[in-house]
Amino acid sequence: MARFTPKVVTANALLEGDVVYLTADDRWTRRHEDAELIEDEAHAQLRLLHAMSQGNVVVGAYLADAKAGENGPEPTHFREVFRTRGPSNYLHGKQAELN
Amino acid sequence: MYSYSEFDEAFVRARVAQFSQQVERRIDGSLTEDEFRPLRLMNGLYLQLHAYMLRVAIPYGTLNPRQMRQLAHIAQTWDKGYGHFTTRQNIQFNWPKLPDVPAILTALADVGMHAIQTSGNCVRNVTSDHFAGAAADEVEDPRPYAELLRQWSTDHPEFQFLPRKFKIAVTGAEHDRAVIKAHDIGLRVLKNEQGETGFEVIVGGGLGRTPMIGMTVREFLPVNDLLPYVEAVLSVYNTLGRRDNKYKARIKITLHETGKEEITRLIEARFAELRPLFGGADQNLLAEIKAAFAPPAFRNAPVDAYDAFYKADPVFRAWADTNLAQHRNDQYAIVTISLKKHGETPGDATADQMRLMADLAEQYGHSELRISHEQNVILPHVHKGDLPAIHAALVKAGLGTANVGLISDIIACPGMDYCALATARSIPVAQEIAMRFEELKLEHDIGPLKIKISGCINACGHHHVGHIGILGLDRAGVENYQITLGGDGSETAVVGERAGPGFAYDEIVPAIERIVRAYLEQREGPQETFLQAYRRLGLGPFKEALYPAEGTKDAA
Ligand code: SF4
Numbered sequence: 066m067a068r069f070t071p072k073v074v075t076a077n078a079l080l081e082g083d084v085v086y087l088t089a090d091d092r093w094t095r096r097h098e099d100a101e102l103i104e105d106e107a108h109a110q111l112r113l114l115h116a117m118s119q120g121n122v123v124v125g126a127y128l129a130d131a132k133a134g135e136n137g138p139e140p141t142h143f144r145e146v147f148r149t150r151g152p153s154n155y156l157h158g159k160q161a162e163l164n
Numbered sequence: 165m166y167s168y169s170e171f172d173e174a175f176v177r178a179r180v181a182q183f184s185q186q187v188e189r190r191i192d193g194s195l196t197e198d199e200f201r202p203l204r205l206m207n208g209l210y211l212q213l214h215a216y217m218l219r220v221a222i223p224y225g226t227l228n229p230r231q232m233r234q235l236a237h238i239a240q241t242w243d244k245g246y247g248h249f250t251t252r253q254n255i256q257f258n259w260p261k262l263p264d265v266p267a268i269l270t271a272l273a274d275v276g277m278h279a280i281q282t283s284g285n286c287v288r289n290v291t292s293d294h295f296a297g298a299a300a301d302e303v304e305d306p307r308p309y310a311e312l313l314r315q316w317s318t319d320h321p322e323f324q325f326l327p328r329k330f331k332i333a334v335t336g337a338e339h340d341r342a343v344i345k346a347h348d349i350g351l352r353v354l355k356n357e358q359g360e361t362g363f364e365v366i367v368g369g370g371l372g373r374t375p376m377i378g379m380t381v382r383e384f385l386p387v388n389d390l391l392p393y394v395e396a397v398l399s400v401y402n403t404l405g406r407r408d409n410k411y412k413a414r415i416k417i418t419l420h421e422t423g424k425e426e427i428t429r430l431i432e433a434r435f436a437e438l439r440p441l442f443g444g445a446d447q448n449l450l451a452e453i454k455a456a457f458a459p460p461a462f463r464n465a466p467v468d469a470y471d472a473f474y475k476a477d478p479v480f481r482a483w484a485d486t487n488l489a490q491h492r493n494d495q496y497a498i499v500t501i502s503l504k505k506h507g508e509t510p511g512d513a514t515a516d517q518m519r520l521m522a523d524l525a526e527q528y529g530h531s532e533l534r535i536s537h538e539q540n541v542i543l544p545h546v547h548k549g550d551l552p553a554i555h556a557a558l559v560k561a562g563l564g565t566a567n568v569g570l571i572s573d574i575i576a577c578p579g580m581d582y583c584a585l586a587t588a589r590s591i592p593v594a595q596e597i598a599m600r601f602e603e604l605k606l607e608h609d610i611g612p613l614k615i616k617i618s619g620c621i622n623a624c625g626h627h628h629v630g631h632i633g634i635l636g637l638d639r640a641g642v643e644n645y646q647i648t649l650g651g652d653g654s655e656t657a658v659v660g661e662r663a664g665p666g667f668a669y670d671e672i673v674p675a676i677e678r679i680v681r682a683y684l685e686q687r688e689g690p691q692e693t694f695l696q697a698y699r700r701l702g703l704g705p706f707k708e709a710l711y712p713a714e715g716t717k718d719a720a
Contacts, residue, residue, distance in 0.1 A: 080191070081261050082215035121193040124211055142641055144213075144580060147589075151214050152581035154509045154591045157244055157259070158214045 073100040073131045074116045076123035084148045097149045098137030166456040168276040184266035208279025218257045219282040224292035224310040225253035225535040229522035234275040236518035249511040253535045285326045287317035293335040293342045294536035298544035300490040306336035308454045327405030328413035345369045345378045345657040368419035371623035375659045376416045396435035460530035470548035483566035499543040502565040506602040510576040511539030570607045572598035579619025586619035588636025588643040613694045629653030645672040650698045682709035
């Protein structure tokens with residue numbers, strides 16, 4: 066059987082539309098590195114269900130591939146990398162607002 | 165210019181009130197996202213990659229200065245100080261917050277604007293030639309027909325749940341600047357031998373996953389028959405169009421699956437039923453609309469100042485040569501303001517730039533502005549004597565770029581910098597191509613060349629009809645760019661040919677440069693444009709330039 070690729074749960078915040086990630090202690094964070102890195106498939110499904118039950122806080126929750134990094138989980142696909150920082154044509158979004 | 169009737173005003177206000185309540189109920193939790201999503205889409209509100217996006221309709225790309233200023237106000241108050249003009253002649257705001265959307269819609273309603281039918285499976289914003297009412301080569305201003313269609317299709321009860329979205333474009337000139345052959349219905353105003361006005365009706369064009377050039381289903385449709393005929397087309401499509409498969413739901417597929425002859429027969433049969441139901445009220449309305457589109461009172465004054473300036477100032481001359489088009493009045497010109505400054509985002513304008521353009525339109529342009537599907541802003545009626553002053557003001561605001569129709573005048577969709585559907589970025593590719601050719605100082609030598617870039621197969625960037633088209637894809641988790649060559653969006657429309665395997669992000673600009681260098685080497689002279697050279701030479705020499713290693717392999 067193929068090995069399960071680790072995941073994070075991600076969505077957009079209902080009010081601002083910002084990209085958010087689910088933490089291990091059930092908060093929604095703007096920072097990818099603070100997300101819970103889920104390494105077990107069954108647990109991933111449970112966490113996704115939990116996220117989907119929070120429809121009044123976030124929209125469109127899904128599981129995104131990630132890997133362990135120095136400061137916490139890191140995205141693997143370029144789309145998810147862009148979602149952690151914002152557009153490349155202006156210093157807008159997270160790259161300007163976080164840090 | 166046409167302005168809202170009491171009916172339009174009441175309808176838009178009622179919709180704003182309704183949607184404001186829906187937003188409230190979404191925020192307080194009474195509506196789920198599944199319930200809210202179709203409601204927000206009906207009102208132009210998308211959820212994109214990093215934020216919500218509000219798409220505002222600019223019917224047939226026509227704006228007055230007051231509306232442009234309001235867009236600037238919205239950009240500054242509720243967004244990040246800019247707006248993005250799209251290939252559908254609309255404007256998109258990339259960063260609105262959900263609780264602010266009712267206020268934005270109210271601000272739009274204050275100037276007779278809205279975001280209704282900018283999404284969903286309905287008749288979308290009717291687009292038109294951005295030079296309409298001004299172009300020297302025009303039979304008639306097509307916008308009154310576009311406005312008639314807008315009024316007829318707005319909230320039309322029969323056509324709110326079509327199999328898929330439906331796009332109509334109208335032009336009044338033989339030279340097609342509105343890409344009418346790539347729309348679900350394309351209409352071209354023309355005169356028959358008796359001198360009567362009517363339309364050539366083209367059906368079934370479209371880009372996207374299955375690009376197709378539309379087919380002419382009526383060579384000449386009398387003006388009086390416009391609404392019943394369009395209604396017949398939509399009615400047949402509404403019945404036959406596939407609802408089982410989103411990718412086969414557009415009318416272009418219906419047409420191909422049914423056959424042109426059969427679908428024409430069905431349309432004509434439905435038309436025969438509908439025609440008697442139109443008792444002439446539509447024609448009375450059309451007459452009223454036409455009066456609202458009467459041409460402005462053109463000024464009669466000498467143009468010597470323009471001639472002198474043109475001779476004396478090379479910067480002005482370069483701009484005049486690329487950014488002006490011939491007006492039907494000899495003393496006037498059509499000004500295209502380039503939103504494609506090298507290195508900037510195609511189609512973006514800051515709030516300050518919007519205000520300046522509004523001021524210039526008011527002071528020098530008979531209070532008219534247009535948005536082109538090529539993502540530029542047009543001042544359609546400018547007396548030549550005012551051009552030096554306009555140019556100077558534009559240069560100061562970073563809007564004086566002399567590149568309209570050249571290689572850096574690129575169409576680029578938002579791509580993966582904003583769009584949730586994207587498979588790759590398009591904006592930075594456009595920025596880098598523009599910067600590269602600016603650095604080479606080659607673009608005026610290259611001459612007319614349209615590059616169009618889409619960030620996914622949906623083709624909002626019209627890449628299929630770009631002389632050079634670029635499509636961004638996700639190939640095994642990396643951005644990859646596919647090139648098509650020889651596309652054409654004008655009256656001689658064709659879908660471009662795939663050049664071969666795609667290129668990685670850092671290879672795409674050099675690849676474009678190789679194509680352009682091959683053109684420069686092989687053209688018969690500067691008078692032979694890229695497209696003409698491509699038509700003469702075919703794909704061969706460009707393929708060799710794109711994939712040189714393979715060329716040597718073959719030769720060995
Ligand atoms: S072409 Fe694709 S990426 Fe570009 S705007 Fe359209 S849907 Fe988005």
